[in-house]
Amino acid sequence: MAEYDVIVIGAGPGGYVAAIRCAQLGLRTACVEGRETLGGTCLNVGCIPSKALLHASHQLHEAQHNFAAMGLNADSPTVDWAKMLSYKDDVIGQNTKGIEFLFKKNKIDWLKGWATIPEAGKVSVDGETYGAKNIIIASGSVPASVPGADVTVDEKTVVTSTGALELSEIPKKMIVIGAGVIGLEMGSVYARLGAEVEVIEYLDAITPGMDAEVQRALQKLLTKQGLKFTMGAAVSKVDVADGKASVTYKLRKDDSDHTSDADVVLVATGRKPLTDGLGLETLGVELTDRGQIKTDTHWQTTVKGIYAIGDAIIGPMLAHKAEDEGMACAEVIAGKHGHVNYGVIPGVIYTWPEVASVGKTEADLKDEGRAYKVGKFSFMGNGRAKAVFAGDGFVKILVDKETDRILGCHIIGPSAGDLIHEVCVTMEYGGSAEDLALTCHAHPTFSEAVREAALACGDGAIHA
Incomplete structure (x- = not known):
């Protein structure tokens, strides 16, 4: 049985950064990842591909609205959707291959497969067991469902952010459920590409938790860009028939029922920790009511030698927050002082x-x-x-x-x-x-x- 100082579970921003920092600090390190490529949700189906599409669609917007004012006269560009998706995939490939190079450079073993923790000090990857003095759980998160609603995601007509990044064609109309970061970013992409976009939000303000003045200004500007907002609406179900979707919701202000139809519905109601299958309950690792792993101030769980970082624990689900925790956790394991300023x-x-x-x-x-x-x-x-x-x-x-x-x-x-x-x-x-x-x-x-x-x-x- 191979023995490591540290095994990191998950190769997203938190996991791969933790693994690299551990290796830099002289610890024999392995990282478990079941995807075909490294980088986790962020690099494969999240932060990076969405920014590629945001950039491409913004260039289209500039050409359509600002080029002529600068004396740049040309026919309005047309959208080759297949080529745009290919560009997005190329961006993903460059980034994920970069992480693979960094693993080789830092002599980190990539254990390909999905992990379970049969007991403290051991990690099983698709049936093969490895020893580890320390384990860092950096398993990330997955899209959350619409609370209390009957919604089935098929990643074709009803999609999460993953499906929204690879639609077969640009929809004529898209409904976005949730006015948070993911919903507004992907809604902006498709609105720029010509889709009619309606955002349905349960609360009375977009981007929950942000400065109220910014919320109002952003909603006003996005409305000018063509996005339609239906606020204070509780979605109860999404029906799909003949490749079309119908969203049923109730307006909280007057308790009235409404439906809205679309070619594609994007469910963007947040994310939840991905901890299923790790065996945490059997180990005695405590979770919060929201399924997050409880940790102390040094990112150690309730089981000695098992640590957790990133989306799997309490705090904002942000790649850079996970990266900071990954570096700090590695420092702690190496006997140094790891610190994250959460403020x-x-x-x-x-x-x-x-x-x-x-x-x-x-x-x-x-x-x-x-x-x-x-x-x-x-x-x-x-x-x-x-x-x-x-x-x-x-x-x-x-x-x-x-x-x-x-x-x-x-x-x-x-x-x-x-x-x-x-x-x-x-x-x-x-x-x-x-x-x-x-x-x-x-x-x-x-x-x-x-x-x-x-x-x-x-x-x-x-x-x-």
């Missing part, structure tokens, strides 16, 4: 405009009774943004009223997913809005909007 984990929505946030929202601070100030700056005052038809949106920074320490930031606008990180770095070091405001920013860049919002926390923005 500084950014979140991004890759619609157009992008949305990014980190730290507290205004609602959080009001609930805490904390005195705060708001610094806000519109991209309409940013020269670079106006030059590239990207003036929609704003940067909003929240700071402690007494100390000026940054408590949160919310951005809707161009490159928001990149801009958020200078705020993250400032927060990581306990910095203030004044620290940002006194830092020289290159002109003309989108990043100047962040500086202006920081200035607005003090005496005022310059270009407002």
Whole structure:
């Protein structure tokens, strides 16, 4: 029986990063993965392929709406859907092969198959058992079903994000159940490609948990792009007949029943931990009521020597959160100090405009009774943004009223997913809005909007 210092179960962002870090720290490491390629949901059927389609469809939008204004005159491009899917698959291949190369470079054994844990210190992969001083569960998550509804996913007419990435043709109409990140991103893709898109959401606001002002602005902008929103609607069932779908829902405001028809229904009501088949109950590994694995502050489960990270445990289901935990968990196993600052984990929505946030929202601070100030700056005052038809949106920074320490930031606008990180770095070091405001920013860049919002926390923005 082969013996390892660490066996990681799952080769998604959390798992493969944990495996690489363990190997870098001198631990003999193996990683179990049953897919034909490494990278987990993120690289194969999630983050990476969706960004490829978002990029391609955004270029189409630019050609249709902005090229002529810049003096670029040409016939409107047509969509070769098969070729676009091929481009998306090529992007997946480049990334997954990159992880395979990193495994070989770091001498990590890829145990191909699906894992169970028969007892602490052992991992069984398709019938073959391996010894491990430490086990890291990085099994990820799977799409969740619609709560209380009769919905059967066939990945053809009723699809999850996986099926939405490989539809045989662009639908004339798509219904998206759920106005979270996945639903809005994939809804944007198909709306740009010409589909009629209706988003049905149970709550009264999109992107639950985000800054309320950002929620309103994003919904308004997406509506202008052609997405239709039906809010406060509880879906009860989805019927499929002759390749078409019919969604039945009840509006909560007046208890009225409605139906809406579509060629494709995307179920985007969140994700749940994937722990089935690991044998955790027999081992005595405790789970939460939501099926998440309970861990201590060092990511160890209730069974010594078994750790868990990423989507399988409590916290936001974000690839970068899993990566941070993977590195920190590896450090702990190697006898070092692993740390994750959960207060500084950014979140991004890759619609157009992008949305990014980190730290507290205004609602959080009001609930805490904390005195705060708001610094806000519109991209309409940013020269670079106006030059590239990207003036929609704003940067909003929240700071402690007494100390000026940054408590949160919310951005809707161009490159928001990149801009958020200078705020993250400032927060990581306990910095203030004044620290940002006194830092020289290159002109003309989108990043100047962040500086202006920081200035607005003090005496005022310059270009407002």
